[in-house]
Amino acid sequence: MFKILDAQFIAPGIKRFVLEAPRIARKQRAGQFVIIRVNATGERIPLTIERSDPEKGTVNLVVQSIGKTTHLFNSLETGDSILDIVGPLGKPSEIENFGTVVIMGGGVGTAMAYPTAAALKRAGNRVITIIGGRNKDLVILEAEMREVSDTVFVTTDDGSYSDKGLVTDKLRQLIENGTRIDLVLAVGPIPMMRAVAEMTRKERIKTIVSLNPIMIDGTGMCGGCRVLVEGKSEFACVDGPEFDAHRVDFAVLVQRNAMYREAEKLSLEEYKREEYKREECKWEECKREVEEKNTMAPPQAEVVGALGEKK
Amino acid sequence: MSTPPTSKTPPKKSSNPLPNKERIKLPRQHMPERAAQVRNKQFTEVNLGYSEELARQEALRCIECAKPSCTKDCPVGVKVKDFVQLIVDGDFLGAAAKIREDNVLPAITGRVCPQEDHCEGACLLCNKGESLGIGYLERFVADYERQHFDLKNIKRATSTGKKVAIVGSGPSGLTAAGDLVARGHQVHVFEALHEIGGVLVYGIPEFRLPKSIIREQVDYMRAMGVEFETDVVVGRTVTIDELMGEEGYDAVFIGTGAGLPQFMGIPGEHLNGVYSANEFLTRINLMHAYEFPKFDEPMVDFRGKNVAVIGGGNTALDAIRSALRLGAGKAFILYRRSEAEMPARIEEIKHAKEEGVEFQVLAAPLEFLDDGKGWLRAARCQKMELGEPDSSGRRRPIPIAGSEYEIPLAVAIMAIGTTANPIIRMTTPGLETTKKGYIQADETTQRTSRRGVFAGGDIVTGGATVILAMGAGRRAAKSIHEFLCSGEWK
Numbered sequence: 026m027f028k029i030l031d032a033q034f035i036a037p038g039i040k041r042f043v044l045e046a047p048r049i050a051r052k053q054r055a056g057q058f059v060i061i062r063v064n065a066t067g068e069r070i071p072l073t074i075e076r077s078d079p080e081k082g083t084v085n086l087v088v089q090s091i092g093k094t095t096h097l098f099n100s101l102e103t104g105d106s107i108l109d110i111v112g113p114l115g116k117p118s119e120i121e122n123f124g125t126v127v128i129m130g131g132g133v134g135t136a137m138a139y140p141t142a143a144a145l146k147r148a149g150n151r152v153i154t155i156i157g158g159r160n161k162d163l164v165i166l167e168a169e170m171r172e173v174s175d176t177v178f179v180t181t182d183d184g185s186y187s188d189k190g191l192v193t194d195k196l197r198q199l200i201e202n203g204t205r206i207d208l209v210l211a212v213g214p215i216p217m218m219r220a221v222a223e224m225t226r227k228e229r230i231k232t233i234v235s236l237n238p239i240m241i242d243g244t245g246m247c248g249g250c251r252v253l254v255e256g257k258s259e260f261a262c263v264d265g266p267e268f269d270a271h272r273v274d275f276a277v278l279v280q281r282n283a284m285y286r287e288a289e290k291l292s293l294e295e296y297k298r299e300e301y302k303r304e305e306c307k308w309e310e311c312k313r314e315v316e317e318k319n320t321m322a323p324p325q326a327e328v329v330g331a332l333g334e335k336k
Numbered sequence: 337m338s339t340p341p342t343s344k345t346p347p348k349k350s351s352n353p354l355p356n357k358e359r360i361k362l363p364r365q366h367m368p369e370r371a372a373q374v375r376n377k378q379f380t381e382v383n384l385g386y387s388e389e390l391a392r393q394e395a396l397r398c399i400e401c402a403k404p405s406c407t408k409d410c411p412v413g414v415k416v417k418d419f420v421q422l423i424v425d426g427d428f429l430g431a432a433a434k435i436r437e438d439n440v441l442p443a444i445t446g447r448v449c450p451q452e453d454h455c456e457g458a459c460l461l462c463n464k465g466e467s468l469g470i471g472y473l474e475r476f477v478a479d480y481e482r483q484h485f486d487l488k489n490i491k492r493a494t495s496t497g498k499k500v501a502i503v504g505s506g507p508s509g510l511t512a513a514g515d516l517v518a519r520g521h522q523v524h525v526f527e528a529l530h531e532i533g534g535v536l537v538y539g540i541p542e543f544r545l546p547k548s549i550i551r552e553q554v555d556y557m558r559a560m561g562v563e564f565e566t567d568v569v570v571g572r573t574v575t576i577d578e579l580m581g582e583e584g585y586d587a588v589f590i591g592t593g594a595g596l597p598q599f600m601g602i603p604g605e606h607l608n609g610v611y612s613a614n615e616f617l618t619r620i621n622l623m624h625a626y627e628f629p630k631f632d633e634p635m636v637d638f639r640g641k642n643v644a645v646i647g648g649g650n651t652a653l654d655a656i657r658s659a660l661r662l663g664a665g666k667a668f669i670l671y672r673r674s675e676a677e678m679p680a681r682i683e684e685i686k687h688a689k690e691e692g693v694e695f696q697v698l699a700a701p702l703e704f705l706d707d708g709k710g711w712l713r714a715a716r717c718q719k720m721e722l723g724e725p726d727s728s729g730r731r732r733p734i735p736i737a738g739s740e741y742e743i744p745l746a747v748a749i750m751a752i753g754t755t756a757n758p759i760i761r762m763t764t765p766g767l768e769t770t771k772k773g774y775i776q777a778d779e780t781t782q783r784t785s786r787r788g789v790f791a792g793g794d795i796v797t798g799g800a801t802v803i804l805a806m807g808a809g810r811r812a813a814k815s816i817h818e819f820l821c822s823g824e825w826k
Contacts, residue, residue, distance in 0.1 A: 110567065
């Protein structure tokens, strides 16, 4: 059991958890991830480590409600626990002084990009950060990114905050303005990473993406997370999660991530139905309590049969 | 320094009333099992186990060789003759204690060990008919112990004050842990997954080895004093150097298993519907995907579909028999050699056939074909014939030109072996490995190139069996004990 020391929504449907996991906190490096299992019937899913505190023995996870497991996780509060967290998994990001790096975070991907941005800044790079979201509320970690970046650009799809457009529009502007870029790191939805890769390929700018395929054990054992890299299978959990964006077959990644779409939909619908039922029960209970109070009737003893079952 | 506990039963004369010439006439007692057409729809255990009467009947067949080759051929050296005699006596707990002197996982080996390659293959009764049912007897005794032995009666060994870390809770790690704790060392087992048992849990299906049995055997080890910690990937969460340094372990045993699943490198292996056997079995066994949506881990819908497993080992058979239980319409084994070369246990092949698995031997896929939406539609295969023996001693399959054919498939599961997991290799400086990435360890002492670090099981040998890994764990425990006593690393 791993205790949740703090849980706060940082955007609609996106929650930051501080978990007690001293072993992981001690070892975590930028670019690595964890696998969690919420409860005994739960699945194992990989999640981003936003940062860790080796002294306090804590790791921060940023979780976006997408499927059942993330919804379930995000229903947990401070003081709750999850059953399993294992890591840090994957190879750490390659950190050196590249010169000027552009860090691109799309949605919750920003949380994964953040520790690498911080490490690259510490290594002496000039860090230009572009983060984006569908709207103002979904732009996360802007303040944190500002602390570790020389320049931060923010884009929103609907223009509700900062520049209207996509993070790739900003990247194009930078390239067109003749900004010297030595490295791009892009973490976000697959279409965004693919668009970045296409854009920088032409410019021959080294580009790294952090991939998040379906995964079970996270130690190389199952091979479920295999991605096609220049026609060869590589495992995101041991060979990645970061890959050279220009060598990744994004179409296969999209296709493989859709493998369980129907089951995932079913799981989520079932979860939401149950959640609705739970809420309804709470409401009923509430109503009953009020009614009981109002009538002030003495509590009725339950009739119990010989075997103890309620009649 | 204490030695492992020994049974208090003194050696004695045989109580078997039958003369040898009568014993060899007795037929082997069959294992009662669930009917094939019932069991192929459910994950409950196939074999039902001997009754006390059947066990005693079978035990009477043992001819009590002066130099028993069954024990000699057992990788952990179970004293078969002695425990079988205790069954004849009706002292089933005594028999269990006798097995436990050499084997800490009797309920597991009694179920999954390929006895025909070891004890039963060496049994002299083979010359006269069928071997003694040693595996069945072991299983009986272990199950009797599970039901009748109170864990409170376990006596812990006197502490030596030495600490040993075991990396991986599969068969080699558990065996090493059991032998070391019996010698009084403090033993801490690290497991990367959320359940103890390694391949026993994620690899072997419920119908062959129920999870409850693994849990009970692990509880027995807990009662012996072994500590377990899940969710630790040694190499990532903590390194071997940190274990030997700040965590204060006097020795480390690495038994992490083989690891990475191999693929054939043929076109279409990335299609949806193509699995590694490890992933497929992990979803089923560790994650209970066959109980979706009660359990959250999903599985592709197998109902009424054609499913093929590529390979001929125990893993291949576990996978295809699981596929049947998920409702596969047709279930094939595609194996490039002939049935005689299959590495699977004979009992598994027999069970699979009874359950309706179709064996397409001397055939291999050349390519997986797409349905246009990223899902598997069919496999283009090629027929093979057998040529001269290769380095494995088995006859080499040679493709027959012009023999290509297509089979419609919705799911293909690759069970063609594994390669070494790189995590420990990458994170342990000075640990020598082979060209293929397996850890180099001495064959008798299991010592690696690093002082105080031992290794055994599939991470040293490549994919093998539960019992061979247990043998390595046993040798390692002996040699770790010697190292801890003498402090010498020659």
